Amino acid sequence: MDNYTDRIQALLRSALQAQVDLGMGEFVVESPMSTRPAEVAERLSEVGKVVSVSEAFGASSAGQQHQEGIPLTQAATFASLTDHHEAICNCQECPLGQTRNKFVYGVGCPTADVMFVGEAPGAEEDRLGEPFVGRAGQLLDKILAAIDFSRDNIYIANILKCRPPGNRDPQPDEMAKCFPYLREQISLIQPKMICALGRIAAQALLQTNTPLGRLRGQWHEYAGVPMMVTYHPAALLRFQSYKKDTWADMKMLKARYDRS
Numbered sequence: 001m002d003n004y005t006d007r008i009q010a011l012l013r014s015a016l017q018a019q020v021d022l023g024m025g026e027f028v029v030e031s032p033m034s035t036r037p038a039e040v041a042e043r044l045s046e047v048g049k050v051v052s053v054s055e056a057f058g059a060s061s062a063g064q065q066h067q068e069g070i071p072l073t074q075a076a077t078f079a080s081l082t083d084h085h086e087a088i089c090n091c092q093e094c095p096l097g098q099t100r101n102k103f104v105y106g107v108g109c110p111t112a113d114v115m116f117v118g119e120a121p122g123a124e125e126d127r128l129g130e131p132f133v134g135r136a137g138q139l140l141d142k143i144l145a146a147i148d149f150s151r152d153n154i155y156i157a158n159i160l161k162c163r164p165p166g167n168r169d170p171q172p173d174e175m176a177k178c179f180p181y182l183r184e185q186i187s188l189i190q191p192k193m194i195c196a197l198g199r200i201a202a203q204a205l206l207q208t209n210t211p212l213g214r215l216r217g218q219w220h221e222y223a224g225v226p227m228m229v230t231y232h233p234a235a236l237l238r239f240q241s242y243k244k245d246t247w248a249d250m251k252m253l254k255a256r257y258d259r260s
């Protein structure tokens with residue numbers, strides 16, 4: 001089984017698990033793996049009863065449709081971010097719990113209207129326990145300041161709360177284990193809009209493998225929350241040419257924020 005298939009199935013399992021947690025026992029799934037619906041059904045049945053696995057492949061993704069069906073206000077099972085943080089900060093659900101120095105929960109305003117989501121902590125974040133504090137974080141702060149935002153009025157979190165060794169990409173099983181934590185954070189914060197920073201965060205939230213270049217520049221939705229996509233600040237440090245597009249994305253975000 002290829003990595004992409006594994007990843008999509010892991011993300012679907014994570015999304016479906018959230019529905020099971022809410023008391024839903026069966027699902028209808030539109031499978032992105034159109035040639036292997038039986039295989040998808042078998043894997044998903046680890047989570048709950050699969051009513052049908054459609055061979056119809058919609059680019060909008062089944063996971064997103066199902067997630068949109070769950071009001072974020074109902075998805076939250078903790079009273080506050082503080083309670084949630086305390087409940088999960090010793091997590092050992094995936095191997096990264098053994099290798100992290102510090103658990104990196106998130107930072108910012110607990111009632112923020114805008115939430116930025118990256119992929120995973122890096123070395124500095126792992127050392128300090130706060131997301132986006134290395135060179136990329138400093139650049140993010142400058143970008144935020146340019147549109148009159150700061151860590152005091154937005155919220156920043158990652159898909160993964162623990163650093164992948166050597167800053168490698170998050171693995172599908174790690175994201176599947178950790179993604180419900182992010183969903184809970186979003187449920188508690190209830191932002192008016194989300195901005196995914198980089199390909200991995202964008203693809204995980206939207207449950208797609210569409211390249212970042214084709215995702216940015218337009219509005220999407222995550223669980224009913226308007227969502228947009230832009231480059232990860234670390235990519236801007238490597239590729240200056242992304243700055244123009246990133247600035248366009250930030251202006252798009254700010255324009256919607258100002259209208260809201």
Ligand code: SF4
Binds near residue numbers: 091092096177
């Ligand atoms: S990365 Fe997420 S799932 Fe894995 S140990 Fe850390 S908090 Fe738990």
